[in-house]
Amino acid sequence: MKHRSPAVRLFAALIAFTFLAAGLPGNARAFVKDVANFTLENGMQVVVIPDHRAPVVTHMVWYRVGAADEPLGQAGIAHFLEHLMFKGTPSNPNGSFSKYVASVGGQENAFTSSDYTAYFQRVAKEHLADMMRLEADRMENLVLTKEVVDPERDVIMEERRSRTDNNPGAQLSEALEATLWFEHPYGRPVIGWMNEMEKLTLDDAISYYDRYYTPNNAILIVAGDVDAAEVKRLAEETYGKLKRRAEPPPRVRPEEPVHRTHRMVRLESPLVTQPSLTRSYVVPSYTTADREGLTGEAEALDLFAELLFGGSTSALYQKLVVEDKLAVSIGGYYRGTMLDDGELVLFASPAPGTTLEQLEAAIDREMAAFLKSEITEETLARVKRSVIATSVYAQDSQQTLARVFGTALTTGRTVDNVLTWTDRVRAVTADEILAVGLKYLDINQAATGYLLPASAPSRS
Amino acid sequence: MKHRSPAVRLFAALIAFTFLAAGLPGNARAFVKDVANFTLENGMQVVVIPDHRAPVVTHMVWYRVGAADEPLGQAGIAHFLEHLMFKGTPSNPNGSFSKYVASVGGQENAFTSSDYTAYFQRVAKEHLADMMRLEADRMENLVLTKEVVDPERDVIMEERRSRTDNNPGAQLSEALEATLWFEHPYGRPVIGWMNEMEKLTLDDAISYYDRYYTPNNAILIVAGDVDAAEVKRLAEETYGKLKRRAEPPPRVRPEEPVHRTHRMVRLESPLVTQPSLTRSYVVPSYTTADREGLTGEAEALDLFAELLFGGSTSALYQKLVVEDKLAVSIGGYYRGTMLDDGELVLFASPAPGTTLEQLEAAIDREMAAFLKSEITEETLARVKRSVIATSVYAQDSQQTLARVFGTALTTGRTVDNVLTWTDRVRAVTADEILAVGLKYLDINQAATGYLLPASAPSRS
Numbered sequence: 001m002k003h004r005s006p007a008v009r010l011f012a013a014l015i016a017f018t019f020l021a022a023g024l025p026g027n028a029r030a031f032v033k034d035v036a037n038f039t040l041e042n043g044m045q046v047v048v049i050p051d052h053r054a055p056v057v058t059h060m061v062w063y064r065v066g067a068a069d070e071p072l073g074q075a076g077i078a079h080f081l082e083h084l085m086f087k088g089t090p091s092n093p094n095g096s097f098s099k100y101v102a103s104v105g106g107q108e109n110a111f112t113s114s115d116y117t118a119y120f121q122r123v124a125k126e127h128l129a130d131m132m133r134l135e136a137d138r139m140e141n142l143v144l145t146k147e148v149v150d151p152e153r154d155v156i157m158e159e160r161r162s163r164t165d166n167n168p169g170a171q172l173s174e175a176l177e178a179t180l181w182f183e184h185p186y187g188r189p190v191i192g193w194m195n196e197m198e199k200l201t202l203d204d205a206i207s208y209y210d211r212y213y214t215p216n217n218a219i220l221i222v223a224g225d226v227d228a229a230e231v232k233r234l235a236e237e238t239y240g241k242l243k244r245r246a247e248p249p250p251r252v253r254p255e256e257p258v259h260r261t262h263r264m265v266r267l268e269s270p271l272v273t274q275p276s277l278t279r280s281y282v283v284p285s286y287t288t289a290d291r292e293g294l295t296g297e298a299e300a301l302d303l304f305a306e307l308l309f310g311g312s313t314s315a316l317y318q319k320l321v322v323e324d325k326l327a328v329s330i331g332g333y334y335r336g337t338m339l340d341d342g343e344l345v346l347f348a349s350p351a352p353g354t355t356l357e358q359l360e361a362a363i364d365r366e367m368a369a370f371l372k373s374e375i376t377e378e379t380l381a382r383v384k385r386s387v388i389a390t391s392v393y394a395q396d397s398q399q400t401l402a403r404v405f406g407t408a409l410t411t412g413r414t415v416d417n418v419l420t421w422t423d424r425v426r427a428v429t430a431d432e433i434l435a436v437g438l439k440y441l442d443i444n445q446a447a448t449g450y451l452l453p454a455s456a457p458s459r460s
Numbered sequence: 461m462k463h464r465s466p467a468v469r470l471f472a473a474l475i476a477f478t479f480l481a482a483g484l485p486g487n488a489r490a491f492v493k494d495v496a497n498f499t500l501e502n503g504m505q506v507v508v509i510p511d512h513r514a515p516v517v518t519h520m521v522w523y524r525v526g527a528a529d530e531p532l533g534q535a536g537i538a539h540f541l542e543h544l545m546f547k548g549t550p551s552n553p554n555g556s557f558s559k560y561v562a563s564v565g566g567q568e569n570a571f572t573s574s575d576y577t578a579y580f581q582r583v584a585k586e587h588l589a590d591m592m593r594l595e596a597d598r599m600e601n602l603v604l605t606k607e608v609v610d611p612e613r614d615v616i617m618e619e620r621r622s623r624t625d626n627n628p629g630a631q632l633s634e635a636l637e638a639t640l641w642f643e644h645p646y647g648r649p650v651i652g653w654m655n656e657m658e659k660l661t662l663d664d665a666i667s668y669y670d671r672y673y674t675p676n677n678a679i680l681i682v683a684g685d686v687d688a689a690e691v692k693r694l695a696e697e698t699y700g701k702l703k704r705r706a707e708p709p710p711r712v713r714p715e716e717p718v719h720r721t722h723r724m725v726r727l728e729s730p731l732v733t734q735p736s737l738t739r740s741y742v743v744p745s746y747t748t749a750d751r752e753g754l755t756g757e758a759e760a761l762d763l764f765a766e767l768l769f770g771g772s773t774s775a776l777y778q779k780l781v782v783e784d785k786l787a788v789s790i791g792g793y794y795r796g797t798m799l800d801d802g803e804l805v806l807f808a809s810p811a812p813g814t815t816l817e818q819l820e821a822a823i824d825r826e827m828a829a830f831l832k833s834e835i836t837e838e839t840l841a842r843v844k845r846s847v848i849a850t851s852v853y854a855q856d857s858q859q860t861l862a863r864v865f866g867t868a869l870t871t872g873r874t875v876d877n878v879l880t881w882t883d884r885v886r887a888v889t890a891d892e893i894l895a896v897g898l899k900y901l902d903i904n905q906a907a908t909g910y911l912l913p914a915s916a917p918s919r920s
Contacts, residue, residue, distance in 0.1 A: 072532055073714050176722040178642040182635075183653065193643065193717035254533050257653035260908075261635040264724035449721075 006369040035405075035417045036228035040240045041215030047405050047415060048231045051398050059131040060120035060396045061139070062406040064219070065212040067192075068114040068185040068253055068340070070206075073199075076192015077208050079112040080156050080200055084209075085119065086110070087148045089141035093098035097134045115339045116410035122399065125225045127244055132220075132238040134368050139213055140242050149202045151314045152322045157198060160191050168269035172449045173278065179263045180447040182278050183254040184340060214245040219409050253340055256282070263447040270454040276330075276349040277356050279363075279448040283334070283440045285342035287412035298336050300436040301344065305334035307385050307433065308370055309346045309449030313382075316346070316363065326354045326362050339411045344440065356450045375430035388422055496688035497875045500700045503676030505877060507865050508691045509683035511858050517684030518858045519591040520580035521599070522866040524679070525672040527652075528574040528645040528713055528800070534658075535650015537668050539572040540616055540660055544669075545579065546570070547608045549601035557594045574646055575799045576870035582859065585685045592680075592698040593903075599673050600702050609662045617658060620651050628729035632909045633738065639723045640907040642664035642738050643714040644800060674705040679869050683862040686733045713800055716742070723907040734788075736809040737816050739908040740821075743794070747872035758796050759884045760896040761804065765794035766843050767893065768830055769806045773832045773842075776806070776823065786814045786822050800869040804900065813916040816910050824903075831897050835890035848882055 036048040067078045088094050101108045106123035121131050164170040174189045181187030181235045191197075220239060259282075286298040307318045309332035320327045332346030350359040394400045408418045497510040527538045548554050561568045566583035581591045624630040634649045641647030651657075680699060682691045719742075746758040769776045769792035780787045792806030810819040854860045868878045 175642075175719070175723070179639050179723055182638040182647070187642070193719055195715050255655050257655055259629045259635070260727060262726045263639055264726065265634070266722045266724065267904075304775045444727075451473060 001168050025316055031120045032158060034228070035415060038228075038232065040215065040235060042240065042242055042244050044235075044239050044242070045219040045409065046231065046239075047219065047409070048220045048226065048228040049221070049398075049401055050225075050227060051223050052225050053402070055125045055225045056398070057125050057128045057131075057222060057226055058120060058122045058402045059128060059135070060118055060221040060223075060402050060406055061135050062116055062118040062219040062221065062410050063212055064116065064217050064251070064410045065189060065248065066113050066115040066117055066410075067190040069251060070185065070188075071208075073196055073205075074190045074204055076156060076190075076197040076210075077200055077204055078117055079191055080153070080197070081208055081334060082110050082112045082117055082119075083152050083156055084144060084148065084205055085138055085142060087152070088143055090133055090143060091141065092137055093143070097138065100130065100134065112190055114190060116407065118305075118403075118406055118410075120399070120402070125426045126228065126232075128222070128224075129234050129238075132234050136238040136242055138365060139215065139218065139239070140245065142209060142213070142226050144206050144209060149200075149205055153200055156192070157194065159281075160194055160197065162188070164191060165194070166271075168267055168271050169276075169451060171269075172265060172267040172451050174453070175265045175267070176280060176447050176449040177276060179265050180282065180343070182257060182259075184256050185253055186338070186340065193429065211246050212248055214248070215239055215242045215373065216244045217246075217248045220459055221402045221406050222444070223398045233262060242375050251339060256341075260444050262443045265447060266452070267450070268452045272451055272453045274349050275356055275453065276347060276451045277360055277448060277453075278345065278347040279360075279446055281344040281440055281442070281446040282341050283336075283344045283410070283436075283445075285338040285340065286336050286417075287339055288341050291412075296340075296424065296428060296432060297436050297439075298334075299421075300428050300432045301334045301342075301440070302315075302336060302387055302425065303380075303383050303428055304433045304437050305332055305344060305389050307375065307379070308332070308367065308437070310383075311386075313386075315373075316348075316366055319366050320348070320359075320362055324362065325351050327351055330363075337407050337411050337413075358450065360448065367437075371434060371441065374381075375433060377430075380430050380433075384425055388425060391422070494688070495875060495879065496691075496712075498688075498692065498693060498775050500675065502700065502702055502704050504695075504699050504702070505528070505679040505869065506695050506699075507679065507681045507869070508686065508688040508863055509681070509858075509865065510685075511683050511861070512685050515585050515685045516582060517585050517588045517591075517682060517686055518580060518582045518596070518862045519588060520578055520681040520683075520862050520866055522576055522578040522679040522681065522870050523672055524576065524677050524711070524870045526573050526575040526577055527648060527650040527871075529672070529711060530645065531664075531668075533656055534668075535648045536616065536620075536650075536657040537660055537664055538577055539651055540613070540657070541665060541668055541673075542570050542572045542577050542579075542609065543612050543616055544604060544665055545602060547612070548603055548615065549597050550603060551597055551601065552594055553603070557598065560590065560594065570606070572650055572886065574650060576867065578863075578866055578870075580859070580862070587690075588682070588684075588686065589694050589698075592694050596698040597704055599675065599678065600705065601618050602673070604662060604666050604669060606662050608675060609660075609665055609785070613657070613660055614757060616652070617654065620654055620657065624649070624651060625654070626731075628731050629736075629911060630726055631729075632725060632727040632911050634725070635725045636738060636740060636909040639725050640742060640803070642717060642719075644716050645713055646798070646800065671706050672708055673848050673897045674708070675699055675702045676704045677706075678706045679866060681862045681866050683858045711799060716801075720904050722903045725907060725909040727910070728914045732911055732913045734809050735816055735913065736807060736911045737820055737908060738805065738807040738911075739820075739906055741804040741900055741902070741906040742801050743796075743804045743896075743905075745798040745800065745871070746796050746877075747799055747915055748801050751872075756884065756888060756892060757896050757899075758794075758802075759881075760892045761794045761797060761802075761900070762847055762885065762895045763843050763888055764897050765792055765804060766847050767835065767839070768792070768827065768897070770843075771846075773846075775833075776808075776826055779826050780808070780819070780822055784822070785811055786819055787811055790823075791854075797867050797871055797873075816912065820908065827897075827901055831894060831901065835893060837890075840890050840893075844885060844888070848885060851882070860901055 014233060032048050039045050065078060070077050086095060086098055098108060101121050104123055104127050106121050108121040110119045119135060123131060164174060178187045220235055283301055284297055286296055289298040308314055309330055316330045319332055327348045328351050330348040335345060336342045348359055348363060350356055405415060473837060494510050499505050525538060530537050546558055561581050564583055564587050566581050568581040570579045583591060624634060638647045650748060669760040680695055743761055744754055744757055749758040768774055769790055777790045781790055787808045788811050790808040795805060808817055808819055808823060865875060865878060
């Protein structure tokens, strides 16, 4: 359905740059200073982020379940449920929730990632109570029948056809992840594998809904022109009436074996005009760094990514695009907001006359040189300003602000962890940044993808 | 333990060449003409292969369970159970079964693959009844305690350390399979991933034993100086007394998604002296070809593999080793005796001065040329003779003979299917051989591994 965004792993990456920071100057600080955080009696967590710039609210419900929690053989069920949640309940049938949002000039959306599934509406503040009533209703009373499930299965399959199966870049990306992760379900696409999607049944949908869509597995986030007391009262009247329908199992996913090889994936297609390469390294996420006592490594990885390939001032861009003219583009990011391990991702397109093999060799050479270089105080200060500023600007969007908390709370972190992020980034030293680079830029923890026009000459 | 072979996927490949054939001339025919096949009341299948050349018997029990049937997160449990089966029962404690076999000058062994687990002894015929009594005893009465399980876990972990973790070729092979298969458990090593092996518990072992070690999941194969009536009587007195302890679940494994990329795995190690490459294509097995109505394709693949890279007379060997001198070795095989899909595997080592990239490009070129070539009647007759002769010679080993039936019956085929194999191979045409080549030599259904000395120059 057009009004809903697809299941996107990439989203998690964007969020890495949009951590909300406390203790910031000016407006940014003004609207995050009173973040409230409490839990209803049935276990539903609530976060309230006052933002009085306009009389609107962003209302989100996040579930601590995503594609990496799916039963084996049911890849795609998390995203399928996201679609089915728009179908209706006995009190609000036939998409009447969506119609109501549209009728009051609101916006709505939903998204599924490996680690979470979320639903949101942005409406004038007077409609908040209705949003909460309707969202609570579909958490408990969703009607799942063959008549609802069968046609929607066709919809998600068509979504996969148009977004992945007809898109060489998406195909490569999917294969790259599957190759990077041998056992962990991060290797499975959020949208699902077609051969499993086509077999998803009504019973699968019901079991999944009954197991995970329960208030004790959900987080309510309200950002906007509200105060915590008001949200608490409304939440107790709506979500607070829901019973705990299940106790979701611990989120323990299969772990990766030790990796000892560099993996590569190659896709040639007539649909490709510009060759490109992508490389992902498995690295700790914010959550696994904490879990494993690797204090500060995630913050250092955020800065490392920014320094190495995070934009046009980055080391790789300056050397390979500006100076040597071997590449027409280079970029990358740290995907750190995951429940399990994260990824350091870089991508590049070669300049005409340069092969992907040559570009990859140049990237490896320059990364090695970077790890031997010195990060000056000036560079360190600049990159910290840049990373922190990105997160400050992101707060201008009420929706982004709410997403930052939702992502953190569904991937093993806390409100406090979000609020102290800036301070932790400020404390990172140049040595710590180079240390995580040396530790994690290990080719045997990486997979590299080549996207090539079908007519490209074969390798040397 | 030294007297038992390791868990080997490769074994299945060998079997592809050792199908037993009916209607063969001379001695070969003599001892396969009276193969008997019946089922005990508790569901245990029995195959008797009379072979009166010497007063010895090969006694095997095969279970329809292997590493591809393991619960998620317990990679290695199938092989672990294989080890634990040697520990003892109340009636025959402390390895007394093995001691007995040794005391009568017998041999014993056990092996685990993705699709089966088997135990065998070769003894003088008068000890057959005792073998059956002892093997039946451990099918039902194995003692599994913490005292037994904990030290044996150290043994399998040490086995993995010495066979895989210290062996770059084994590491590459493991990563290649994991990269070839995104979802199917054939992508997991039979020995297990170390991080899962170290967590295998007593409870895991008990559940696995109770679920799969039951007569209705087992096949008795006796080859040797016996007749069917005698084996039947002994089997009823031993195995026939066992109760059905469980109904093992259907062997439905996760299926592969559609593949659209060529995957590559690269391992550099100072332990490597001779570079080599390995490439595997996913193709139908004998069983899946039948299941999917692809009649004759598996037989054609057996001949295709032999023609293309099956020995020193093969097309690739003649061209690249003998004529162009780009390679010092080339070989390959069709791994067709699997419950789910099989693999077409080729491997090669470059001559000094040739890179793996150059050799791979040459192999691709020569394979394409082969698919456009014509197979003469003479060549076709030669390759059929060669493939059939291999299976005939294999019958000289009583153990191989028994293995052929055990493998077939645990991977979805029948005794009759084994006995008619020669006729089916004889019926394959040259066009059918080239057709399976054209159909299955699709680079996007393949993974290629490079094994390189650590000091090798990086790619061009």
